[in-house]
Amino acid sequence: MINQVTLVGRLTKDPEARKTMEGRSVLSVTVAVNRQFKNQQGQVDTDFVMCKIWNKAADNTEKYCRKGSVVGITGRIQTRNYENDQGKRIYVTEVVADSIRFMDPKPHLEKEQQPEKEPIELPF
Numbered sequence: 001m002i003n004q005v006t007l008v009g010r011l012t013k014d015p016e017a018r019k020t021m022e023g024r025s026v027l028s029v030t031v032a033v034n035r036q037f038k039n040q041q042g043q044v045d046t047d048f049v050m051c052k053i054w055n056k057a058a059d060n061t062e063k064y065c066r067k068g069s070v071v072g073i074t075g076r077i078q079t080r081n082y083e084n085d086q087g088k089r090i091y092v093t094e095v096v097a098d099s100i101r102f103m104d105p106k107p108h109l110e111k112e113q114q115p116e117k118e119p120i121e122l123p124f
Helices: 055-064
Strands: 005-011 025-038 044-054 070-083 089-102
Touching: 005 044, 025 055, 044 055, 044 070, 055 089
Parallel strands: 044 089
Antiparallel strands: 005 025, 005 070, 025 044, 070 089
């Protein structure tokens, strides 16, 4: 059996990793991926794919990526379900990342580490 996914898209919000009780980092992100064709109105539709990233990859994604960052994710599709507070069964399908690549030309620095931009003097 094969269960392999490759996505390239943009993060829909700033990533925020959290820690499990065992101390492992985990990050849940949504990646916006444009479809390869246009709809009847001539526009490109976008799919929003939930992804889960673990351990050092989660820490690095939080550190170097922001909303709008382009990422490439390879992983596998995983489904789970749980019962909500109203007793309704909720099903979740997500991509569990095996690897992530930061595809922006230059990774974003942490907000605290970003150097202040100096004014640029134009020649005219």
